[in-house]
Amino acid sequence: MSDLHVYDTTLRDGAQQEGLNLSVADKLAIAGHLDELGVGYIEGGWPGANPKDTEFFARAARELDLRHATLAAFGATRRAGGRAATDPLVQALLDSQAQVVTLVAKSHTGHVERALRTTLAENLEMVRDTVSFLTGEGRRVFLDAEHFFDGYRSDRAYALEVVRAAVESGAEVVALCDTNGGFLPGEVGEVVDDVVRTTGARVGIHCHNDTGCAVANSMAAVDAGATHVQGTVNGYGERTGNADLLTLVANLQLKQGRELLEPHRLQDATRIAHAIAEVTNVPAYSRQPYVGSSAFAHKAGLHASAIKVDPDLYQHLDPKHVGNDMRMLVSDMAGRASIELKSRELGFPLDASDETDAATLRRVLATVKEKELRGYTFDAADASFELLLRRELEGSLPDFFAVESWRVITDARGAGEALSEATVKVRTAGERRVETGEGNGPVNALDHALRTAIAATYPEIAGLELIDYKVRILDAAHGTDAVTRVLIETSDGTTSWTTIGVAPNILEASWDALVESVTYGLVRAGVTPR
């Protein structure tokens, strides 16, 4: 492993993206994925400036069990004219319990004088005071030098002075930020080279994609001596976004042999990029380098026959290095090997060299491909995948109940609150049951009605709770052709699982996911049909 820092700012700068709005639970989920990817640092937000971020750090301390990553809290240098030791926002950074504090500081004279409205000397003092106070309190301090490249262009001496002030006060890294995103690789490389030589600082790089060069700019900085790279998963961020961290790391590691992550980690890149897209609910970009669904897709024709001779003639890299697949057809994220591995993980030790098992694997793969073509995504719905697998394995998925019909009515008067009422007709334990449930929404009402209908037979379901519900419209051009994908997360109080439904009608998709969630709950509890 090289000593390059991989510093992720999806949860802070990435969250500045238009239309992206993360709950605390979303942030915790993303942090888990980032840790699994193996990044060194996860910038969680700005505690103190934003109650949601304060809560994130409080819950992260209790709930997140990070194995690789260190959490970083982002914040500003103390106020002009004040003292770091008594600044409430600086105190909030300490209170966050984060071991790393990343301080943003001005390094552009125009910004100091016109946006911050203080003197150049006081700005330097703010850097010195805040960095040394926080290091004195035992924190590792990184400094984000905001608008550094523009600042360097307009007043090189002052920009360098800010870097020196940070380093002399104990900052471990000074990340140079192209905040407005307008720079190009040549100039970025020259500036970083000068900063490294002149100040001796450990330099980091933080780029935005306004010239389409965020990744190339970051690489130019690393070539020039930067040893800390910042970026966001899927390139989320304000305006055109930040440097796409996965593209950047893949380039540095797979093309230039700089080992930023443990060698096997990038093999999860595609899965993790898509899992995070599910959390943010920002549609995955099919043309995204390395991890996009089209990144290794070839239109049949001239290429197809040559690819059969030697795939490497037509691909820049073996897609397995980033967990992606070459595709000649529409849809197949899954290969037989990954289904075999997944089955083993779920406790079904299928062996591809055994003939019966191999036939089962083929059937499962065919079903997965057919369903993914229709909009299913089993990456995000382990429980539905397990039910699919059990259906192909003789006798391992019993019928707990049979649905005859369901109906849900929602109405409202004027601007009044809407109410939903559902009626469900099922057969269970040899009896026909007709039950009605109410709810503050149609899915809630269906959930209540279904539980009431089967609770007498299966009291075990009393402990199940629907804890999350996600909806995505696929192929959204022209409403009527669209298909709705619903993901439902259900908890039994100790663990949780996710099921999926896909249908043109949002309530049909929701119903299918609900039935799967209850069925899986019964399987998991070891219940047999009554």
Next chain:
Amino acid sequence: MSDLHVYDTTLRDGAQQEGLNLSVADKLAIAGHLDELGVGYIEGGWPGANPKDTEFFARAARELDLRHATLAAFGATRRAGGRAATDPLVQALLDSQAQVVTLVAKSHTGHVERALRTTLAENLEMVRDTVSFLTGEGRRVFLDAEHFFDGYRSDRAYALEVVRAAVESGAEVVALCDTNGGFLPGEVGEVVDDVVRTTGARVGIHCHNDTGCAVANSMAAVDAGATHVQGTVNGYGERTGNADLLTLVANLQLKQGRELLEPHRLQDATRIAHAIAEVTNVPAYSRQPYVGSSAFAHKAGLHASAIKVDPDLYQHLDPKHVGNDMRMLVSDMAGRASIELKSRELGFPLDASDETDAATLRRVLATVKEKELRGYTFDAADASFELLLRRELEGSLPDFFAVESWRVITDARGAGEALSEATVKVRTAGERRVETGEGNGPVNALDHALRTAIAATYPEIAGLELIDYKVRILDAAHGTDAVTRVLIETSDGTTSWTTIGVAPNILEASWDALVESVTYGLVRAGVTPR
């Protein structure tokens, strides 16, 4: 004007993108837009290999009145063992009437021997024979050296030999192609520099975005002496796409002062990029550099107050140079300054120094904050923000209709398809209307019922179409407390707008967003209440 060629291949290499399928009429429309942009060359397709492309060149000769651009026909060198003069595909290039012919040729020994299955000497002869035949017939010939960078890496001498063969036979340009897209700027620059020095050829560059560096690679090539740049509008293309031509030209022209297009042309870049996206039916990418809808959008409140001081502190370039606009996103990070700027942008010139306006701004800000606390997010719903603003401005939001009640029923038998039926009761034009609509989902049914109920009064709504629907569950822990946020995008055929609804019940939230979408459509169309 510099003598750099701007060579567009949207209609040929761009059309290789997964899911992109252009009719001849589409291609003619795109060619018109490209000519208006002022590119030098438009590669129209491969006549002879593809009947659609043959037809394109035939119709282009009759129907297109190009003012700036020259059409180029793409094709391959003659078959191994044959003669250019009698090769039917070479004849098809002549028949296309295109003044420029761009020939693709192998320059990688592995591809010559294993994909083309001929000898290295014969491949050189194919280049010489085809280029000299076409130049002898009065055509200008450009050569695309396929897999050039990989070929150079594996056998530099042979790759250079192909370039020399083309130049000596009369090719005007030799475009070096990173066909598999795996290269990085440093190596691209070194290779181009070597080719320019060694062969004296006029060198072009053709990059793909597999490392996220297509634009940076193309710029490195220009720095090293390439004087012909190839790319596609919106970066369309196979896998991760080609170099985005507009980003590349904007970087070269606005950042480096190389004049590729007449100075005023780039001011149409945003409009033309979106017009071409309408033709291809590929959704525009909001984070696209320069021309994306988010490219100059600002969310943070901290930035907004500084932007009032000096917009250039927070943008890398004045967006008017590319025909784009700065947009302020209203969000819970917003302050009064961003509301003031946003109002001005929408055509309501509120002035914070005027007492009445200041009071309005305070009320709007308070309403925004209160609503965002309940789950609204106005940065994603400009139209709902404008309605909110109009409600605070005396007389600027009329009542078009009043909702008495609505109801929607969805039902299904067994595993059958679910159907939805909605009934809406509204008062409009002094009458009470009760109408029912059906749909493949509850929102679709509500949409149909609402339109039916008001269409007699407001026939203007016939042209409105719901084009996207997004759902997000907020604070998802413990289902019953959750709030649902719905975003609806509606189109009137020329533009589109987004409205928002937030409620515990997903259908109530959807209904609210629907009512706003129709109301905004009527306001926008200048309709007065009847």
